[in-house]
Amino acid sequence: MLKKRKLGEQGLTVSALGLGCMGMSQSYGVPDDRESIATIHRAIDLGVTFFDTAEAYGPYTNEELLGRGLKGRRDKVIIATKFGFLFEKGKIVGLDSRPEHIREVVEASLHRLDTDVIDLFYQHRVDPAVPIEDIIGTLADLVSEGKVRFIGLSEAGEDTIRRAHAVHPISALQSEYSLWERNLEPRLIPLLRELGIGLVPFSPLGRGFLTGMVIRAEEYPEDDFRRGDPRLQGAHFDANMRATAVVREMAEQKGATPGQVALAWLLHKGDDIVPIPGTKRRRFLEENVAAAALVIGADEIERLDAALPQGVTAGPRYNERMMAYVDR
Numbered sequence: 017m018l019k020k021r022k023l024g025e026q027g028l029t030v031s032a033l034g035l036g037c038m039g040m041s042q043s044y045g046v047p048d049d050r051e052s053i054a055t056i057h058r059a060i061d062l063g064v065t066f067f068d069t070a071e072a073y074g075p076y077t078n079e080e081l082l083g084r085g086l087k088g089r090r091d092k093v094i095i096a097t098k099f100g101f102l103f104e105k106g107k108i109v110g111l112d113s114r115p116e117h118i119r120e121v122v123e124a125s126l127h128r129l130d131t132d133v134i135d136l137f138y139q140h141r142v143d144p145a146v147p148i149e150d151i152i153g154t155l156a157d158l159v160s161e162g163k164v165r166f167i168g169l170s171e172a173g174e175d176t177i178r179r180a181h182a183v184h185p186i187s188a189l190q191s192e193y194s195l196w197e198r199n200l201e202p203r204l205i206p207l208l209r210e211l212g213i214g215l216v217p218f219s220p221l222g223r224g225f226l227t228g229m230v231i232r233a234e235e236y237p238e239d240d241f242r243r244g245d246p247r248l249q250g251a252h253f254d255a256n257m258r259a260t261a262v263v264r265e266m267a268e269q270k271g272a273t274p275g276q277v278a279l280a281w282l283l284h285k286g287d288d289i290v291p292i293p294g295t296k297r298r299r300f301l302e303e304n305v306a307a308a309a310l311v312i313g314a315d316e317i318e319r320l321d322a323a324l325p326q327g328v329t330a331g332p333r334y335n336e337r338m339m340a341y342v343d344r
Contacts, residue, residue: 017063018308021290023214024187028136028166030094032283032308034066035059035301036218036294041078043241044296049081052296056085060092062305068190068216068292070098070140071125075106079128090131096188096216097125098140098170111341113143115154122163138168138190142343148180156184168216173344174207181211188214190292192333195281196222196260198326204344209288217282220291222329223247225260226278228267244335252331259330262323272310279307281320 018031040052056067067086069078079097086093099121102112125134137158139151158164166187169180180186189208193200194217208215223245224230233248242248247256260274267274275293282291293304312320332339
């Protein structure tokens with residue numbers, strides 16, 4: 017069974033690995049609700065207690081799917097979901113973190129998730145049109161009302177985190193972080209530790225590069241998110257495959273998979289870090305959970321650190337439109 021870790025200093029305790037549920041409903045091929053729900057159930061059997069979703073995933077359908085998957089099991093898990101986007105005809109068209117909108121979203125998410133409380137409620141992206149103090153004040157009210165237990169931010173920058181935490185304690189920051197994407201290390205991780213905020217890395221397997229199973233962007237179907245990922249295109253793809261070769265080599269030496277080495281590296285970076293690798297298939301879930309038992313020595317950590325330092329990744333994280341939503 018997975019060990020437990022604390023996110024923040026407010027009492028939020030989760031399994032050392034969570035399950036990112038986005039890909040069950042969008043971005044990564046055709047959804048398979050039956051297998052996805054079986055994966056949710058298997059995760060609980062393996063000791064996973066932390067499930068991540070958002071109103072934006074689908075949109076809306078992923079929360080509904082997770083609600084169905086957790087029916088009869090709600091007391092065993094921690095649910096994290098997110099607010100903050102504006103939609104038109106099922107597409108993200110902007111940001112909306114106005115206090116009145118937050119209240120609309122929390123009610124809708126509670127209904128879709130078939131629950132009476134959201135354990136961890138993140139602002140999905142920082143909205144520059146609304147003061148963060150007003151947003152966190154609204155979330156603090158929702159905590160007082162019993163509709164939300166803990167507050168989180170996603171892809172927030174240093175100034176936003178400090179200002180938010182001054183209004184109400186922030187339990188977790190969700191952001192992309194992996195052996196392959198290390199932009200948080202110079203400033204943000206030290207800030208989180210100064211303030212006692214946990215880190216929830218998404219894409220902990222480096223968009224697939226750290227599994228050794230990724231293919232070129234143009235080989236994915238038209239409706240697959242990865243087809244538009246700059247890091248999977250052209251010369252960027254070639255450079256990133258070369259950079260991650262060390263992970264594949266170490267995995268072979270240790271009798272593990274490259275993805276397990278990548279997750280083990282993250283887990284060894286601190287007890288305040290809880291990765292949420294996403295999958296909609298039981299076999300990949302089981303592989304990911306097994307990474308928690310993989311021992312990596314200090315010399316191996318140093319070897320990986322040296323081979324994949326900050327800035328080694330070729331290409332931007334997102335296209336220009338989506339990068340504009342990142343608060344740094």
